[in-house]
Amino acid sequence: MGGIYPDDVWTGRPPPELVRIRLFILFPQFLSNYTSGDLSGIMVFDRTSELWYRQYGMRFIYDYYLRDAGNYSKVYDNDAYWIVYGG
Secondary structure, three states: OOOOOOOOOOOOOOOOOOOOOOHHHHOOOOHHHOOOOOOOEEEEEEHHHHHHHHHOOOHHHHHHHHHHHHHOEEEEEOOOEEEEEEO
16 A cells, blocks of 8 residues: 555564554544554555545544644655654
């Protein structure tokens, strides 16, 4: 899926366990509250998610995390969606 979850096929290690959490579940906690030590996380921003939050009257949640995204490293951007890494 666009390089979001690349598979490690060269080291022979098992793939990491991924837990997907929607932003409205985390709200109002920052990504950094969930990432420390061996834990890392990413946030994916895309137009479809933004539209979904707008349609359901929760645009303020999307904007909250969009403002927080500047505190993390942007690791992918193809103008349709972008990903920040917090680890």
